[in-house]
Amino acid sequence: AQSVTQLGSHVSVSEGALVLLRCNYSSSVPPYLFWYVQYPNQGLQLLLKYTSAATLVKGINGFEAEFKKSETSFHLTKPSAHMSDAAEYFCAVSRPFYGNNRLAFGKGNQVVVIP
């Protein structure tokens, strides 16, 4: 079975400071990994995805994530937080060997940006 762990349901960061959201997965085979962002009362929007190409993945809005197989991690970072980054962020994993794009999601990180 696969699972995704995101520690810290609420993350506070000062405007201009580094944003770091941690994601660890468990999977017996290399997975596909995703980060999504959700603004209040909206659907999810894809930030970036890893599909076994480059291990450092760049996404929208200045975010990037690095796939580390040895650590089974896919942490999300942004060098300088903006007020508009306040949202909920979800890490997700899929198991391509099952022949579908079904995702398992972490419980999310609610990011608060402090002026």
Next chain:
Amino acid sequence: DGGITQSPKYLFRKEGQNVTLSCEQNLNHDAMYWYRQDPGQGLRLIYYSQIVNDFQKGDIAEGYSVSREKKESFPLTVTSAQKNPTAFYLCASSPSGLGGEQFFGPGTRLTVL
């Protein structure tokens, strides 16, 4: 513009009533999904469908039913058997190729009174 629409945005129902949530996509995606979102729980998969006239249970299918009669439509019925139906419901779709991301609709917030 291509995308996923869910209607209505807000839905109120009395306890014991069945209710159907609409999901339509014009992305020509083969696969569609329904998720339930509760605060602090992340997204949990209710049902998914990889092709017309076929669907599979997800992790929390009890008390829900779906149909997939058309490629672009995947309605979800919340039945009276669902013990705690008040939640935010999200529909998504994805292309059939592996590694394709899921595209999400804006969601329906269901409140059972």
